[in-house]
Amino acid sequence: MDHVPSLVVDNGSVNEEVKINKEKEKRLIVLGRNIHTMCLEVTEPDVDDEVTGDREAYMAGVLARYKRALTERTKHHLGYPYNLDFDYGALSQLQHFSINNLGDPFIESNYGVHSRQFEVGVLDWFARLWELEKNEYWGYITNCGTEGNLHGILIGREVFPEGILYASRESHYSVFKAARMYRMECVKIDTLWSGEIDCDDFKAKLLQNQDKPAIINVNIGKFLHHCFSLSIPFSLPLTLFILTLTTIAGTTVKGAVDDLDLVIKKLEEAGFSQDRFYIHCDGALFGLMMPFVKRAPKVTFKKPIGSVSVSGHKFVGCPMPCGVQITRLNYVNALSRDVEYLASRDATIMGSRNGHAPIFLWYTLNRKGYRGFQKEVQKCLRNAHYFKDRLVEAGIGAMLNELSSTVVFERPHDEEFVRRWQLACKGNIAHVVVMPNITIEKLNEFLNELLEKRATWFQDGKDQPYCISSDVGEKNCLCALHK
Amino acid sequence: MDHVPSLVVDNGSVNEEVKINKEKEKRLIVLGRNIHTMCLEVTEPDVDDEVTGDREAYMAGVLARYKRALTERTKHHLGYPYNLDFDYGALSQLQHFSINNLGDPFIESNYGVHSRQFEVGVLDWFARLWELEKNEYWGYITNCGTEGNLHGILIGREVFPEGILYASRESHYSVFKAARMYRMECVKIDTLWSGEIDCDDFKAKLLQNQDKPAIINVNIGKFLHHCFSLSIPFSLPLTLFILTLTTIAGTTVKGAVDDLDLVIKKLEEAGFSQDRFYIHCDGALFGLMMPFVKRAPKVTFKKPIGSVSVSGHKFVGCPMPCGVQITRLNYVNALSRDVEYLASRDATIMGSRNGHAPIFLWYTLNRKGYRGFQKEVQKCLRNAHYFKDRLVEAGIGAMLNELSSTVVFERPHDEEFVRRWQLACKGNIAHVVVMPNITIEKLNEFLNELLEKRATWFQDGKDQPYCISSDVGEKNCLCALHK
Numbered sequence: 001m002d003h004v005p006s007l008v009v010d011n012g013s014v015n016e017e018v019k020i021n022k023e024k025e026k027r028l029i030v031l032g033r034n035i036h037t038m039c040l041e042v043t044e045p046d047v048d049d050e051v052t053g054d055r056e057a058y059m060a061g062v063l064a065r066y067k068r069a070l071t072e073r074t075k076h077h078l079g080y081p082y083n084l085d086f087d088y089g090a091l092s093q094l095q096h097f098s099i100n101n102l103g104d105p106f107i108e109s110n111y112g113v114h115s116r117q118f119e120v121g122v123l124d125w126f127a128r129l130w131e132l133e134k135n136e137y138w139g140y141i142t143n144c145g146t147e148g149n150l151h152g153i154l155i156g157r158e159v160f161p162e163g164i165l166y167a168s169r170e171s172h173y174s175v176f177k178a179a180r181m182y183r184m185e186c187v188k189i190d191t192l193w194s195g196e197i198d199c200d201d202f203k204a205k206l207l208q209n210q211d212k213p214a215i216i217n218v219n220i221g222k223f224l225h226h227c228f229s230l231s232i233p234f235s236l237p238l239t240l241f242i243l244t245l246t247t248i249a250g251t252t253v254k255g256a257v258d259d260l261d262l263v264i265k266k267l268e269e270a271g272f273s274q275d276r277f278y279i280h281c282d283g284a285l286f287g288l289m290m291p292f293v294k295r296a297p298k299v300t301f302k303k304p305i306g307s308v309s310v311s312g313h314k315f316v317g318c319p320m321p322c323g324v325q326i327t328r329l330n331y332v333n334a335l336s337r338d339v340e341y342l343a344s345r346d347a348t349i350m351g352s353r354n355g356h357a358p359i360f361l362w363y364t365l366n367r368k369g370y371r372g373f374q375k376e377v378q379k380c381l382r383n384a385h386y387f388k389d390r391l392v393e394a395g396i397g398a399m400l401n402e403l404s405s406t407v408v409f410e411r412p413h414d415e416e417f418v419r420r421w422q423l424a425c426k427g428n429i430a431h432v433v434v435m436p437n438i439t440i441e442k443l444n445e446f447l448n449e450l451l452e453k454r455a456t457w458f459q460d461g462k463d464q465p466y467c468i469s470s471d472v473g474e475k476n477c478l479c480a481l482h483k
Numbered sequence: 484m485d486h487v488p489s490l491v492v493d494n495g496s497v498n499e500e501v502k503i504n505k506e507k508e509k510r511l512i513v514l515g516r517n518i519h520t521m522c523l524e525v526t527e528p529d530v531d532d533e534v535t536g537d538r539e540a541y542m543a544g545v546l547a548r549y550k551r552a553l554t555e556r557t558k559h560h561l562g563y564p565y566n567l568d569f570d571y572g573a574l575s576q577l578q579h580f581s582i583n584n585l586g587d588p589f590i591e592s593n594y595g596v597h598s599r600q601f602e603v604g605v606l607d608w609f610a611r612l613w614e615l616e617k618n619e620y621w622g623y624i625t626n627c628g629t630e631g632n633l634h635g636i637l638i639g640r641e642v643f644p645e646g647i648l649y650a651s652r653e654s655h656y657s658v659f660k661a662a663r664m665y666r667m668e669c670v671k672i673d674t675l676w677s678g679e680i681d682c683d684d685f686k687a688k689l690l691q692n693q694d695k696p697a698i699i700n701v702n703i704g705k706f707l708h709h710c711f712s713l714s715i716p717f718s719l720p721l722t723l724f725i726l727t728l729t730t731i732a733g734t735t736v737k738g739a740v741d742d743l744d745l746v747i748k749k750l751e752e753a754g755f756s757q758d759r760f761y762i763h764c765d766g767a768l769f770g771l772m773m774p775f776v777k778r779a780p781k782v783t784f785k786k787p788i789g790s791v792s793v794s795g796h797k798f799v800g801c802p803m804p805c806g807v808q809i810t811r812l813n814y815v816n817a818l819s820r821d822v823e824y825l826a827s828r829d830a831t832i833m834g835s836r837n838g839h840a841p842i843f844l845w846y847t848l849n850r851k852g853y854r855g856f857q858k859e860v861q862k863c864l865r866n867a868h869y870f871k872d873r874l875v876e877a878g879i880g881a882m883l884n885e886l887s888s889t890v891v892f893e894r895p896h897d898e899e900f901v902r903r904w905q906l907a908c909k910g911n912i913a914h915v916v917v918m919p920n921i922t923i924e925k926l927n928e929f930l931n932e933l934l935e936k937r938a939t940w941f942q943d944g945k946d947q948p949y950c951i952s953s954d955v956g957e958k959n960c961l962c963a964l965h966k
Contacts, residue, residue, distance in 0.1 A: 038599075038600045039600055039603040039604050039607060040600045040601050040603075040604040040845065041604050041607065042604045042605060042607070042608040042845060042848045042849050043849065043852075044852040044853055044854070045849075045850070045851075045852040045854070045855070055849070055850070059573070059846065059849060059850070060573065063573060063574070063576070063577070066577070066598075066601075066842075067576055067577060070577070070580045070582070070596055073595035073596045074580060074581075074596055076595070077594075077595070077596065079594070082581050082583070082596075087579070088578070088579060089579075090542070090543065090546060091546070092575055092578055093546070093550055094546070094549070094550060094553070095571070095575055095578055095802060096570070096571060096572075096802060097553045097557060097802060098557075098565050098796060098800070098801070098802050098803075099553070099802070099803075100565070100796070100803075100804055111560075111562070111905050111907075112556035112559070112560070112902070112905045113553055113556045113557055113560065113565075113905075115549075116521075117521045117522055117523045118523050118549075120522040120523075121522050121523040121524050121525045122525060124522060124524065124525070125525040143626045143833055143835075143836075143837070144833050144834055144835035144836070145834065145835065146832075146833050146834035146835065147833060150832075154664060172834075173829060173834075174834055177829065181637060181664065181665060182664060182665070182666065183665065183666045311835075313581060313583070313835065317581070318581070319578060319579055319580060319581050319582070319839070320581075320582075320583075320803070320837045320838075320839060321583055321833075321835035321836065321837055346656060346660065349629075349633075350626055350627050350629050350630060350804075351627055351628065351629035351655075351656075351657055352626070352627035352628065352629065352794075352796070352804035353626075353627070353804065354626070354803045354804055354837070355803075356802070356803060359549075362523065362525060363542065365525045366525050366526065366528075366538070366542060367528070367538070367542070368528075369526075369527040369528040370527055371527070371528070372528070419595070422594050422595045422596075424594075
């Protein structure tokens with residue numbers, strides 16, 4: 001398997017492939033273990049297995065050890081934005097049903113073991129949040145954020161077959177994958193150091209391509225510095241309350257968010273009328289975390305956007321990956337086709353769709369409500385601030401894209417440590433995503449361990465903290481040069 | 484929502500949109516209910532909900548009613564090839580973990596709560612079945628059969644960017660969706676009445692397009708009439724045993740299978756050398772059901788095929804949709820790209836991937852082994868024969884594509900009945916897929932109800948049985964003209 005570059009294999013040997021290129025864009029680091037070394041082989045049962053019970057005992061042992069490992073890994077889990085704090089005991093009674101929402105959520109197929117009634121309830125909730133009428137939206141619960149992006153960009157391409165895809169360099173990799181899959185021309189836009197799209201560069205590139213429609217991936221919302229203005233008027237009726245909501249998402253690594261209003265303004269300035277662009281809003285990480293701020297620019301279908309997707313397993317917390325995709329109904333009619341086999345339209349990317357995920361989402365949304373989410377968001381933001389302050393106090397360069405609760409900091413110099421805490425890294429930076437299950441206690445545990453390790457890495461000056469000013473700005477960098 | 488054609492809405496009114504076109508290809512029938520009428524709304528909790536417990540009680544009530552409906556729907560379930568006979572009690576302890584096999588199964592990402600060791604065990608099992616060495620294959624567990632087809636065809640396109648996609652008219656609709664998504668030229672091939680690809684038409688169309696490489700979707704295996712030759716030499720060692728296996732799959736509606744060897748022969752005859760074609764084998768429904776026959780032509784990577792996909796939730800039985808995709812490692816290296824965020828390659832269609840499905844598959848494969856699957860296949864084939872014979876005895880036109888255990892018969896004249904039994908229909912035909920959970924008792928119940936209903940449909944000659952000869956051949960049709 002020399003095709004699979006691996007950094008550390010189980011016997012502890014290091015097998016590194018690091019290609020460093022002057023151009024930051026081309027810097028590739030491939031980490032990870034070749035899992036064949038830890039594969040759980042499937043073997044044919046012995047003829048007498050049913051009698052002896054050996055096999056059952058073996059499998060029970062494997063599962064018990066696996067559960068122990070999961071518990072341990074779940075405990076040390078900081079780098080990925082998954083809320084692991086959920087309790088779905090009430091749903092375990094449904095686990096043994098083969099629930100499949102084949103095809104379109106709004107048209108019942110003949111396969112009756114589905115959960116469309118839950119799915120549509122969840123979709124309605126999101127459509128209401130983003131101000132699109134029930135009879136004007138279409139959507140579905142996807143397998144993951146990538147499927148939402150693939151779907152949104154595909155709609156854009158079907159609406160504008162000759163359109164060019166514009167996306168900031170910090171966009172999720174699935175956006176560039178979509179361009180390749182769909183054979184679309186793709187223009188990468190620079191970012192500010194915050195990770196936010198550079199709208200001047202965006203406009204310049206639009207002006208170079210005025211003859212073709214624009215399909216834009218926007219990492220939704222706006223990067224805001226006044227992060228504690230979370231006073232939500234709970235006494236207001238729900239409809240009014242929703243009007244004050246905003247959705248803000250983050251790019252994958254830095255947790256920064258693009259300014260949707262500015263993007264639309266630049267499109268206008270470059271002479272693109274509304275019938276010549278399509279905006280897909282990728283709310284992957286924080287689409288559900290950030291709506292709880294007043295006076296922030298809103299993500300709403302009252303603005304000229306085409307689709308919004310969020311991940312369901314991230315802030316909501318769900319034992320399986322899933323996402324929500326909402327778009328305008330008239331677009332989907334262009335995309336879909338009739339498939340008699342299913343007695344349904346074919347407007348989704350996947351055919352068979354997991355019917356358990358909608359029930360998990362429905363259960364959580366119903367139980368927590370907006371109020372419950374708001375409390376959790378506040379806690380996360382408080383904890384993220386605490387964490388960032390503690391890092392800086394300890395002399396470690398760090399930045400908080402405040403509303404995303406993502407703390408970006410100097411990449412630890414030991415890959416084993418990175419893996420132990422499951423940090424997502426890019427170049428010289430790592431990030432911790434403070435989710436509801438990341439308590440002050442867990443952050444302290446991490447900090448103590450980091451400081452201890454750091455003392456050994458930098459002992460006797462044998463190594464130096466990385467400069468991360470190009471990622472987080474000079475004022476947030478604490479390398480030898482900038483501190 | 485007048486964009487959503489619906490046949491029956493909850494108040495019982497009928498709102499039919501049936502466009503019948505002389506050309507069979509263009510006959511569209513869109514069934515199904517608009518689910519907004521049965522949506523379970525998500526509402527904001529009252530301030531005192533936590534005190535009163537009203538909300539918990541409401542939700543428990545919804546879930547209890549839903550469970551009752553699922554039980555009922557699972558009982559009346561004949562048309563879709565899902566084995567609903569499984570017991571995963573031992574795995575319920577893992578339900579509350581957020582298990583995510585982000586990215587590539589063979590490279591551990593920094594996100595540690597995964598099940599790659601199970602996934603690779605399952606993939607090894609399938610690679611062994613299809614005779615591809617561990618260090619020569621790549622694969623992953625997909626969300627469904629559609630993802631496998633999207634992946635296989637994408638590899639084909641990346642290997643042959645100018646290639647034309649060839650697929651029989653009876654291929655799964657996801658194959659044609661792929662062509663559209665990927666902007667590939669697509670040529671539809673006629674089928675024989677069995678549903679098998681018409682290789683003469685295939686060759687003729689190859690000859691018309693000799694200047695471009697060919698990417699072929701093959702519904703794997705061969706349509707065989709001698710279906711009880713299932714004597715597997717259990718005394719042989721496993722390696723020898725596997726050499727006698729064959730995989731045969733079915734097209735979606737008729738359960739027929741294409742003749743892989745003949746497809747390869749036609750490619751040769753049309754002057755396509757092995758470096759000018761790519762074959763994706765879609766084993767959606769029966770890829771795991773049919774390997775247990777000796778002397779049948781085999782699906783094996785020793786033949787010039789590029790990828791094989793099967794569904795995991797169908798014959799195996801799994802509470803969530805999933806599938807298995809296996810391809811040659813050298814192809815995937817062309818497809819993948821390095822994504823530092825994940826510390827992994829990006830060779831899968833989806834990013835986040837459900838980590839529970841591999842554990843379900845691993846558990847079942849380990850428990851049943853080849854022997855267990857063989858017993859179930861035998862039972863299904865016996866029951867399918869029984870069912871087809873009973874239909875014909877009762878004067879109902881029917882056909883059994885023997886090795887697929889799919890019985891095709893005259894479409895019932897009452898859509899309510901079709902929905903009650905969850906039959907998949909196309910034009911004038913319906914099908915029942917005899918899976919391990921479809922017992923003789925259940926088939927009898929269905930037959931009795933069908934005969935009772937039929938007596939009323941055809942009472943006083945007010946309606947006539949459909950002619951289905953174009954679908955099943957004259958000898959299997961029992962309409963007024965052909966009986």
